[in-house]
Amino acid sequence: MSHRTGKGSVTAARIIAVVADVMAFIIGLWILMYLLDANRSNDLVQFVQDSARWLAGWSYDLFTFDEAWARVVAGYGLAAVVYLAVGHAVAGRVGRS
Numbered sequence: 566m567s568h569r570t571g572k573g574s575v576t577a578a579r580i581i582a583v584v585a586d587v588m589a590f591i592i593g594l595w596i597l598m599y600l601l602d603a604n605r606s607n608d609l610v611q612f613v614q615d616s617a618r619w620l621a622g623w624s625y626d627l628f629t630f631d632e633a634w635a636r637v638v639a640g641y642g643l644a645a646v647v648y649l650a651v652g653h654a655v656a657g658r659v660g661r662s
Contacts, residue, residue: 578660585652592617592645599637617641620648 595617603610618625621644628639 574662575660578656581659582653582656585648585656588620588648588652589645592621592641592648596638596641596645600634620644 591613595613598610598613605611605614621641624644624647625640626636627643628636630636630639
């Protein structure tokens with residue numbers, strides 16, 4: 566039976582935290598691009614939008630504000646906050662084991 570060393574747990578925790586950070590960054594970048602009215606025909610903008618929509622698929626149309634910008638900020642922002650909170654909580658737990 567193999568046991569994790571403290572070093573392995575710390576490495577796993579870092580990976581989990583970095584993945585959560587990258588997910589939240591992509592979502593945050595899409596929110597920024599949306600608010601700044603980025604050119605949606607640009608390949609980078611399309612990639613970021615598609616990635617953010619996939620990551621926030623469960624929350625991007627959750628709210629029904631009248632203003633589109635508020636729906637984007639609230640829906641995508643919720644996903645980013647959840648990924649950060651859950652990812653770092655899991656990373657903290659893994660890092661302590």
